[in-house]
Amino acid sequence: MLINKEKILGGGFDFSICWVIALPSEARPIISAFKLTKTDDEAVFPIYKNEVTGQLLIISGIGQMNAAAATSYICGRYNVPAWVAWINIGIAGYAQEPLGKLFQVAKVTDERQTRVAYPGFRFSKLMPLTTLITREQPCNDYKTDTLFDMEGLAFAELASRFSCNELTFLFKVVSDTNAKQLRRIKPSYVEKLLAQNMRTIFLLVDEVKELVKEEKRRLDISNDVKVVLSKFHFSASRKVQLVQKYRRWKTAFPNTPFSKACAHAKSAGDVIHTLDEMLNSAVFDRPSS
């Protein structure tokens, strides 16, 4: 599981969504719908991606340990940035039909309710919200109004650290409501349950991407800054200063090219000084701003 630094594969890849899915049969409809292709044959877990749409998908296997390991693995291996959305989708047991109904999880706990997470920006207009209990073993003694799975909690706890709570999503499709149905679950049936919800899943992905865009705008470092960082040596604290001052400068002087503003800079200190001087003349609510 050691991730060799040289093997970090995310460079130049504009990520928006990372899917973490337990079973191949749960993943297949997603892989097909979003045109993901198998990649990275050396990886410990099966990984799929679509570089055009910025989606990565990892098949974790069943259970919390696998979900946590796969989430960490893909995050490290692809250097997934903090604005990416993390989605766990899969089947779950529920006390009542209809089978195939899609839910968003608004609260997830373990069986003893000692751990709890409240993942996700809620899409209550697209699907109902509910709670989820993540168990260590399969069960069929379902309680009303709560879903049961085997991965959700660990995924939610971990993915929200790599991104944030509002970009960590758990979506579950009801697969069984009793022991008889649980025993009959087969890969083709799971695939069908997911496939019949693809219309809603497409809408969800569109909504999620809008949130990702907003977060990327907030967190991403501008190319202007990257160019200056590669040109001059900035200490760690000066780098932080540069990023902050650049954001403020760009807001105050949106039409001035950065290369022109810093044309005479010969060092990191000169860049910071130039920004400071210009920022001193900035005034909130200037008519041209």
Add this chain to the structure above:
Amino acid sequence: MIDTIFIEQDVLDHERTKTVVSKFPKSRRIIISRYQEVFNKRTQNFRLQKKQPALILASKHKNFVLPAPAGFGIGTKKNFYFSHMYNCLYDCRYCFLQGMYSSANYVLFVNYEDFYSQIETTISDNAKGRITFFSGYDCDSLAFEKISGFLKNTLPVFSGLERADLELRTKSVQLEPLLSMEPQQNCIVAFSLMPEELAKKLDNKAPSISRRIAALTRLAERGWPIGLRFDPLIYSYDWKEKYERLVGSLLEALPNESIHSISYGPLRFPKKMYSEIFKLYPDEDLFSFSMKEADGIVSYGNGIENEMSDFLLGQLSGIVSSEKIFQCLSQT
């Protein structure tokens, strides 16, 4: 519209919980142990959450009434505040709440009676002199009234109290129950104000200044004592003209005798809070201006602060008695 209500197990059967929940029949209700398990999670994203806050119904267990920060007051020596709610319907870009809380969800404490008994205790513990209680420190006092009914319950508590004043701080034009009640001379309805052009850019989701002026005029006509709060004073291009117009509109609309008090204060943040807010909104025009840091406080600096204060006082001089004007220097 609130789509999700988190409810503490302990207040599930509280009458006020049932009343609030009944106002959102389509919302999803989720039972929780304590509000902190939702509200205080560290990985939350305030900015994204602010697009669609959930409501948390909870019970407060302690610290119902707290001393107001030093420098916060409208004439009395003893000042206290209470917060029956955390977070606000509005999204004002300079608001300290966005730097203080990790969650944008609304927390409403339904055990109002515990606040009232602590207010009574505070009054009897401070037997000499007048006391002012401030509501609307961690929320807007009026904006959530249709849901919470907090004022409807609270105003009678202050009725007839001779030594205690209550300030309701608001930007809301939701004026019930004030319009349908007899005015109480110890309850000051205090509106936060800034020039219209600046409010359009900064007071997101809040009523426009002209609507606020119309609302405070109605309340003044009804007989409620009015507070005018220029806090924070925002430095901007042409700020003198902007504030001159604002003060002019207010003094034209409002009979002098209806003004209970005017307070003003500079834009100041503790350093850590400023940093949190800047991280949330790095492209916000308000923060592009160079602010100064001294003793852990980020501000415009004494020069600008004094210039703005002097200008505002000059505008009010000779029109409003200086005894009614107070400077607020608290740093949240």
